[in-house]
Amino acid sequence: MQSQIKQRLPGTLQGLVDEIETAAGVEIEVTHAPEIAKAPLPADSLVGTLAPALFCAVTHIGPTLADTRFTIKYARDLAATIRGYCEPYMAFCHELLHLRRYVVLRVPSVMDRMSAPGIPEVVMHGLEDILEHLVIDRQLKDYGFLVPAEDCDRRFWNQFSANAAHTMHFKAPVLLEWLRTRYLSSNIGIQKRADQFVEKCGLLGCAWRLLDEARPLLDLAHPDPADAKLRLVWHFCKASEIPLQAVAIISRRDDGYYQGRLV
Numbered sequence: 001m002q003s004q005i006k007q008r009l010p011g012t013l014q015g016l017v018d019e020i021e022t023a024a025g026v027e028i029e030v031t032h033a034p035e036i037a038k039a040p041l042p043a044d045s046l047v048g049t050l051a052p053a054l055f056c057a058v059t060h061i062g063p064t065l066a067d068t069r070f071t072i073k074y075a076r077d078l079a080a081t082i083r084g085y086c087e088p089y090m091a092f093c094h095e096l097l098h099l100r101r102y103v104v105l106r107v108p109s110v111m112d113r114m115s116a117p118g119i120p121e122v123v124m125h126g127l128e129d130i131l132e133h134l135v136i137d138r139q140l141k142d143y144g145f146l147v148p149a150e151d152c153d154r155r156f157w158n159q160f161s162a163n164a165a166h167t168m169h170f171k172a173p174v175l176l177e178w179l180r181t182r183y184l185s186s187n188i189g190i191q192k193r194a195d196q197f198v199e200k201c202g203l204l205g206c207a208w209r210l211l212d213e214a215r216p217l218l219d220l221a222h223p224d225p226a227d228a229k230l231r232l233v234w235h236f237c238k239a240s241e242i243p244l245q246a247v248a249i250i251s252r253r254d255d256g257y258y259q260g261r262l263v
């Protein structure tokens, strides 16, 4: 990372940058990119990224690990706060923690935008991002951010009709947001709204079963985070009726990145 940028970060984040860059073998590039603030958010932007303030990217420009670039783009301010990421540098730390999972822990990612032929994009959209957030947003406290991130929005539950239940289009986003609410919201009102909605459409049993399966896999002390991620995706897709053979996964290994299917 450019030294004039790294010097501005809190000490805990400087250590995090070192850890990632050592594992990556290349530097993280931080880029001021005002245009990301102007990009229109997708229609279902209630779920997903910290756009339009910040985002990170892993770009594969060739077949080997040395050809991979790690970028964090910011719209206005490195220390930007956004939505429930209310402390300076908290959102920046969130992006670094994404990179730590992918690079240091070699956690595979679901190619949720491009994979899954035959599965509507709305079903897969945000899957990778939110499953990762279930872990990384609970790690922010280890880096000095003591106020928990609160990125769940009550309005999410108004966009669906409970009558549409039991289709893949419905189950995946609803179960994903319900799981996110259990893990990442301390707002009792939002939790109640989520439970009521899921109960109304007859999915509460399914949701609790998924939570039972997910809980050990989302343990922050899990000894094998990469394997835990694959199992989590497997359970999530089963519960949501997403065909497993359609889900593409990309994994980091010693000599490059490999794309495969979930089964």
Ligand SMILES: [Zn+2]
Pocket: 048, 049, 050, 094, 095, 098, 129, 133
């Ligand atoms: Zn994120």
